[in-house]
Amino acid sequence: MTNIEPVQIDWKPDKQSQVPIYRQIVQLICAKIASGEWAVGTRLPSQRSLSQSLGVNRSTITTAIDELTSYGIIAGSRGAGTRVISNTWSLMLPTDTSWNHLVSSGFFKQNNQIIQSINRLEFDPSMVRLGTGELDPRLFPTKMWKTILQRLGNNISQLGYLEPLGLLELRQAIVAHMATLGVKTTPANILITSGALQALQLISVSLLQRGSTVITEQPTYIKSLQVFQSEGMELAGVPMDNDGLKYWQMQELMKKSNHKQILYTIPTNQNPSGITMSSQRRSELLKFCVDHQLPIIEDGAYHELCYNQQPATLKSMDDRGMVIYLGSASKTLAPGLRIGWMVAPEPIVQRLGDVKMQMDYGASSVSQWIFREFLTSGLYEQHLDELKTTLKNRRDNALQTLDRYFTDLATWHRPAGGFYIWLTLKKHLHMDQLFKQATENNILLNPGDVYDYHYNHSLRLSFAYTDESEFTTAAIKLAKIIKKLS
Amino acid sequence: MTNIEPVQIDWKPDKQSQVPIYRQIVQLICAKIASGEWAVGTRLPSQRSLSQSLGVNRSTITTAIDELTSYGIIAGSRGAGTRVISNTWSLMLPTDTSWNHLVSSGFFKQNNQIIQSINRLEFDPSMVRLGTGELDPRLFPTKMWKTILQRLGNNISQLGYLEPLGLLELRQAIVAHMATLGVKTTPANILITSGALQALQLISVSLLQRGSTVITEQPTYIKSLQVFQSEGMELAGVPMDNDGLKYWQMQELMKKSNHKQILYTIPTNQNPSGITMSSQRRSELLKFCVDHQLPIIEDGAYHELCYNQQPATLKSMDDRGMVIYLGSASKTLAPGLRIGWMVAPEPIVQRLGDVKMQMDYGASSVSQWIFREFLTSGLYEQHLDELKTTLKNRRDNALQTLDRYFTDLATWHRPAGGFYIWLTLKKHLHMDQLFKQATENNILLNPGDVYDYHYNHSLRLSFAYTDESEFTTAAIKLAKIIKKLS
Numbered sequence: 001m002t003n004i005e006p007v008q009i010d011w012k013p014d015k016q017s018q019v020p021i022y023r024q025i026v027q028l029i030c031a032k033i034a035s036g037e038w039a040v041g042t043r044l045p046s047q048r049s050l051s052q053s054l055g056v057n058r059s060t061i062t063t064a065i066d067e068l069t070s071y072g073i074i075a076g077s078r079g080a081g082t083r084v085i086s087n088t089w090s091l092m093l094p095t096d097t098s099w100n101h102l103v104s105s106g107f108f109k110q111n112n113q114i115i116q117s118i119n120r121l122e123f124d125p126s127m128v129r130l131g132t133g134e135l136d137p138r139l140f141p142t143k144m145w146k147t148i149l150q151r152l153g154n155n156i157s158q159l160g161y162l163e164p165l166g167l168l169e170l171r172q173a174i175v176a177h178m179a180t181l182g183v184k185t186t187p188a189n190i191l192i193t194s195g196a197l198q199a200l201q202l203i204s205v206s207l208l209q210r211g212s213t214v215i216t217e218q219p220t221y222i223k224s225l226q227v228f229q230s231e232g233m234e235l236a237g238v239p240m241d242n243d244g245l246k247y248w249q250m251q252e253l254m255k256k257s258n259h260k261q262i263l264y265t266i267p268t269n270q271n272p273s274g275i276t277m278s279s280q281r282r283s284e285l286l287k288f289c290v291d292h293q294l295p296i297i298e299d300g301a302y303h304e305l306c307y308n309q310q311p312a313t314l315k316s317m318d319d320r321g322m323v324i325y326l327g328s329a330s331k332t333l334a335p336g337l338r339i340g341w342m343v344a345p346e347p348i349v350q351r352l353g354d355v356k357m358q359m360d361y362g363a364s365s366v367s368q369w370i371f372r373e374f375l376t377s378g379l380y381e382q383h384l385d386e387l388k389t390t391l392k393n394r395r396d397n398a399l400q401t402l403d404r405y406f407t408d409l410a411t412w413h414r415p416a417g418g419f420y421i422w423l424t425l426k427k428h429l430h431m432d433q434l435f436k437q438a439t440e441n442n443i444l445l446n447p448g449d450v451y452d453y454h455y456n457h458s459l460r461l462s463f464a465y466t467d468e469s470e471f472t473t474a475a476i477k478l479a480k481i482i483k484k485l486s
Numbered sequence: 487m488t489n490i491e492p493v494q495i496d497w498k499p500d501k502q503s504q505v506p507i508y509r510q511i512v513q514l515i516c517a518k519i520a521s522g523e524w525a526v527g528t529r530l531p532s533q534r535s536l537s538q539s540l541g542v543n544r545s546t547i548t549t550a551i552d553e554l555t556s557y558g559i560i561a562g563s564r565g566a567g568t569r570v571i572s573n574t575w576s577l578m579l580p581t582d583t584s585w586n587h588l589v590s591s592g593f594f595k596q597n598n599q600i601i602q603s604i605n606r607l608e609f610d611p612s613m614v615r616l617g618t619g620e621l622d623p624r625l626f627p628t629k630m631w632k633t634i635l636q637r638l639g640n641n642i643s644q645l646g647y648l649e650p651l652g653l654l655e656l657r658q659a660i661v662a663h664m665a666t667l668g669v670k671t672t673p674a675n676i677l678i679t680s681g682a683l684q685a686l687q688l689i690s691v692s693l694l695q696r697g698s699t700v701i702t703e704q705p706t707y708i709k710s711l712q713v714f715q716s717e718g719m720e721l722a723g724v725p726m727d728n729d730g731l732k733y734w735q736m737q738e739l740m741k742k743s744n745h746k747q748i749l750y751t752i753p754t755n756q757n758p759s760g761i762t763m764s765s766q767r768r769s770e771l772l773k774f775c776v777d778h779q780l781p782i783i784e785d786g787a788y789h790e791l792c793y794n795q796q797p798a799t800l801k802s803m804d805d806r807g808m809v810i811y812l813g814s815a816s817k818t819l820a821p822g823l824r825i826g827w828m829v830a831p832e833p834i835v836q837r838l839g840d841v842k843m844q845m846d847y848g849a850s851s852v853s854q855w856i857f858r859e860f861l862t863s864g865l866y867e868q869h870l871d872e873l874k875t876t877l878k879n880r881r882d883n884a885l886q887t888l889d890r891y892f893t894d895l896a897t898w899h900r901p902a903g904g905f906y907i908w909l910t911l912k913k914h915l916h917m918d919q920l921f922k923q924a925t926e927n928n929i930l931l932n933p934g935d936v937y938d939y940h941y942n943h944s945l946r947l948s949f950a951y952t953d954e955s956e957f958t959t960a961a962i963k964l965a966k967i968i969k970k971l972s
Contacts, residue, residue, distance in 0.1 A: 036779060040806050072807065072833040086807040088781035089834050092693040092746075123649075137644035146639040153635035158623035159822030163609075194680060194846040201845050207578040226844050260578075293522060295574035320526050321558065321572040336645030336851025347558040348575050358712050360684040364850035365822025 025064035131446025164353035166192025173375040182316035196340040219451035244277025269302035269418025272460035306417035397468040419464035511550035617932025650839035652678025659861040668802030682826040705937035730763025755788035755904025758946035792903035883954040905950035
């Protein structure tokens with residue numbers, strides 16, 4: 001095939017167009033292939049001759065060719081030149097569906113670069129992960145898991161399809177568990193999901209409408225909320241003080257829009273700020289939401305990680321179906337279990353259960369049985385107690401370290417539970433540089449603007465992944481880096 | 487609160503409108519509540535007085551009130567009348583998002599009534615399930631599961647978040663497994679999904695565009711394809727003969743539309759027809775698809791259940807990225823595992839993996855480890871061998887039974903594997919009546935129009951859930967019922 005002559009292109013880009021020239025070239029070539037004009041095997045002209053015949057920079061051609069190559073539409077090989085290698089599935093990649101849009105464009109693109117670095121570096125064992133939102137693997141309750149799996153192996157007799165809401169035995173166990181959080185509910189009000197993220201997806205595709213606004217704390221873990229944006233909703237942030245969300249500031253946001261709004265909040269041990277909403281603020285917030293008919297999604301992922309007193313959940317204070325509560329085993333037991341649950345009015349749970357069945361036929365039954373065993377055996381509670389003790393010690397150590405080495409450099413809040421300390425630098429450093437220098441010193445940071453609606457000078461520190469001495473050693477190094485950059 | 491006076495409604499329905507009157511009333515009441523005019527606790531007029539003041543039938547009022555009650559927006563109680571009980575989440579239920587539309591309207595609504603009956607009756611232990619698409623729980627390999635879970639318990643040391651494509655160790659095991667199906671691939675070409683259904687969802691939201699047509703065999707398991715419709719695609723069926731899809735009939739369909747088309751096919755042991763595409767038909771189909779640039783989704787859910795010779799997968803014949811192959815453990819091992827996989831070009835797998843991360847952060851790690859253990863230990867293959875022997879015996883018995891009792895009543899195809907026999911009645915009975923009478927005789931049927939684009943006179947029989955004597959006894963009863971109805 002090497003002796004096939006390259007095709008000719010009789011076309012010039014529109015240099016006045018809003019569409020970048022490299023993109024016009026990508027579209028042209030896709031159109032030629034889609035129409036069948038260029039079959040699989042067709043040889044493209046060399047980059048040099050393309051550059052000449054189209055009258056554009058060589059680098060523009062390279063960008064277009066690289067993009068088409070990354071999609072698997074064309075491929076270059078020594079001697080044979082660049083050829084069309086696929087004309088079906090791969091050709092669908094460059095088109096602009098809403099998800100594509102989401103994944104590859106806009107505000108999140110920038111964030112995604114940092115997030116992608118983080119995702120990659122998390123697999124590097126030499127890194128000290130100072131901001132990770134995941135439990136230290138050394139805290140994994142290996143013995144308990146062995147017990148649970150053995151028990152499951154002795155009792156398991158089938159794993160068929162489950163009913164739409166999820167395993168009844170698990171929903172019953174969650175009812176009992178929710179009672180310990182002050183929430184009286186029934187199995188018919190509970191939907192098992194594949195983690196809390198899926199619950200957000202179900203809500204956004206089944207209940208909300210394009211143009212709605214999802215109000216969140218600012219900062220919040222925006223990445224987990226991209227699902228709302230992909231369904232055509234907007235996100236808007238409202239700041240916090242030490243008592244939590246400054247709910248009164250929502251009023252202005254709500255005036256601006258004719259569309260529906262909903263509130264997404266993590267009232268307890270918030271990610272990433274570590275702030276827990278005070279009891280009074282909770283009452284006031286709920287009253288505000290009732291007065292303004294503002295529905296609430298309460299994310300309780302970190303609620304069970306209060307070291308001392310556990311505040312009342314918003315759901316426990318809700319007597320008119322204002323609050324959908326989301327629970328999860330990801331932060332307390334294991335993210336890999338992929339088990340979350342939703343507590344909501346029965347008609348809502350029914351609807352979302354039906355939609356879930358159309359998406360994936362429900363969460364893994366094995367995972368559901370395992371979590372049920374954890375709950376009913378008392379091992380979950382025992383594990384939580386041990387975990388909270390460990391995390392409390394780690395938090396105390398982290399705060400001592402910060403008091404000692406960061407007083408001149410930053411401010412922070414003292415968390416009453418969870419994983420995180422939100423550290424705000426006093427001087428306005430170049431945060432990308434800080435990330436880079438920390439990485440060179442084998443410290444993996446989670447920069448604050450991953451969690452924010454705009455650039456900031458904060459870091460999400462986590463004391464959940466590192467033990468005391470690891471945290472302190474890394475934090476001392478970090479203080480030095482910050483000083484040097486100041 | 488019982489002494490609050492009911493609100494007054496100063497409004498009349500538009501009797502000329504396209505919108506049914508009960509729906510206008512629902513919308514009116516929702517609007518009153520959404521605007522805040524009617525707060526939670528507001529008492530509605532009695533149905534009698536509503537009927538008078540709006541000038542509509544009492545039954546129309548009842549329909550509207552029932553609908554609002556089913557959504558949890560209002561509730562009636564003795565003495566206190568009907569009141570507004572929720573004004574946030576529940577109020578979102580009657581609105582028309584695309585999913586709502588899908589779940590509650592159109593062609594599928596009718597089907598859904600039968601499907602809902604089936605779903606309910608499947609939990610009734612007195613029913614003989616003669617059409618179920620699920621393995622007999624008595625074939626669940628209890629001992630193997632015990633071994634696997636014990637091994638997992640001894641080795642498990644953490645269950646963190648996984649990379650977007652899924653557990654590498656499982657993808658490696660699937661590469662080896664796919665080699666036995668003639669498909670050479672790499673872990674980078676494999677995406678682990680929560681069952682094959684999720685793979686379809688990922689494809690539809692990430693690659694396809696509204697207005698596209700998904701061509702399927704006719705009949706096919708339409709319910710699993712609703713996900714395409716919910717994303718704005720159309721389904722179109724093409725009939726089969728004994729060699730499989732009559733692909734040449736696609737040409738006409740393709741002429742009709744300017745939009746993209748894709749083909750979704752179950753070439754081996756098709757659900758519900760039991761037909762396996764011949765080797766020659768496979769070659770011809772692939773050539774046709776190459777010539778017409780028609781991308782293929784090959785659903786291999788039943789491929790591993792060929793009792794004798796296993797035909798080549800379309801994927802194994804594909805050298806230009808035309809075919810996305812979907813595998814699943816649901817029909818061979820356990821649906822509750824919720825593990826499926828996709829084999830596709832690397833850029834496609836990358837894209838879909840990113841989107842999956844935004845939906846649910848991946849499939850259960852426990853399930854992934856379990857399936858990996860099954861594959862690498864050889865227990866999966868051993869289980870498949872045993873399973874195929876059992877299913878083959880059951881099929882032989884089913885065919886003998888049909889030969890003996892149904893020759894005058896119906897026609898059918900002899901399946902070479904899988905679960906199903908597609909039985910087409912010679913006389914045009916009222917199928918709903920047949921379903922009902924069978925149910926009264928404790929036989930649960932899966933009527934054929936659940937799988938079809940229009941009403942038909944077929945049944946999907948399954949020999950996977952019942953043993954030989956159960957099948958024969960039920961089939962003899964069924965023959966009698968059919969005769970009586972003829």
